Amino acid sequence: MALIAAFVIAPRTLAARTSGSGFDDEQDLAGSFRRAFAGYWSSGDREFSPGLERVVDHWFHYHVAKGVIATILLVVLVALGILLWKAFLGATGDETNGRAVLASAGVLVTVLALLSLAAVMANIQGATAPFASLLPMLGTGTGAGAGAGGQSPTDTFDQVRQRLADSLSTDGPSSPVLDVMISDFARYHVVMVVLSGIVAVLLIGLSVMSLRKAAGTRLSDRRTRRVLRSYGVLSAALALVLAVVAVANTTTAADPAPPLLALFEGGW
Known part of the structure; x- marks a missing residue:
């Protein structure tokens, strides 16, 4: 339970400390990303702008923290599951209620272990490509602020979508x-x-x-x-x-x- 709580609460704080950049909450992070991306898109440069680099770096550390905690949680759950199933198999015939409790606990721990495995995989994916994992945030709350180039996130979102559609329909340069x-x-x-x-x-x-x-x-x-x-x-x-x-x-x-x-x- 402590590890589950840490998985939910700790990564944001750990990411802020290890990356040297902090955000109040996910809404603040998303807004900062949309504004930084608007400036990045306007610049036309492959290299990330300092503002975008700050957000991407934070997101990388965030996923690393979640991935580490999820891995520890997975190991603990696997060990706990083994102990529970061994206890279930070793229970004697007159311990019907005890077997039912052990079986239920074993099933619960197995489900939690599978969820932890999924979390480990998802956070490895997010840490390996943090910029791509941030992209869905462009489609939420696009009305906030303007980017470094004076362009709003909404305009940027529409331009990216149009440029992608054009590059696919005409097979032209992107x-x-x-x-x-x-x-x-x-x-x-x-x-x-x-x-x-x-x-x-x-x-x-x-x-x-x-x-x-x-x-x-x-x-x-x-x-x-x-x-x-x-x-x-x-x-x-x-x-x-x-x-x-x-x-x-x-x-x-x-x-x-x-x-x-x-x-x-x-x-x-």
């Missing part, structure tokens, strides 16, 4: 800033392809190991066979889901411009 956006957007999805592939392979291995152990367990030990088979089937199903995620992200990474345009038209 701006240096747009090139950076597209390449970072592609990197963002490549990272998820790699992560999904690695985790899917590990889950397949876990599934095979669990099902083999279930097959080698005594027929009289139904409880152990049931738990092992459940984990084997769950691991295989999750591996299949991650394979679909990997394929979807591969498609996006191979041709990132149309999905990026979809993002600016209201999708992700």
Whole structure:
């Protein structure tokens, strides 16, 4: 519970300290990003402006902090889950209520572990491509302030969308800033392809190991066979889901411009 609370509360403070830049809340961060991006877009330069660099650096440290906490939480939950399931399997026949409590706790911890794994993957992705992970913020509250070049975030948002649409329809040259956006957007999805592939392979291995152990367990030990088979089937199903995620992200990474345009038209 302490780690879950830390995952929610601590990253913003840690990011402010490690990056040397602080924001009051996510709304302040989003507003700063929109204004900095408006100036960056107006400049036409590939290099980030100081204001945009400050926001991107903060976002990188934020994801690193969340990723580290989520990893620690995942390790703790896996260890706790192993202890709970061992206790469940070792409970005697006259401990029906105790077994039910242990089984419920084991299921809860398993679900939390899966959520922690998803958080680890998402934050590795965000830390690897922090600029791309900030882009959805451009579509929220675009009426705030003007950028360094005197251009409002709303105008910038519309111009980016129009430039993307033009580059796709005419296959013409794009701006240096747009090139950076597209390449970072592609990197963002490549990272998820790699992560999904690695985790899917590990889950397949876990599934095979669990099902083999279930097959080698005594027929009289139904409880152990049931738990092992459940984990084997769950691991295989999750591996299949991650394979679909990997394929979807591969498609996006191979041709990132149309999905990026979809993002600016209201999708992700």
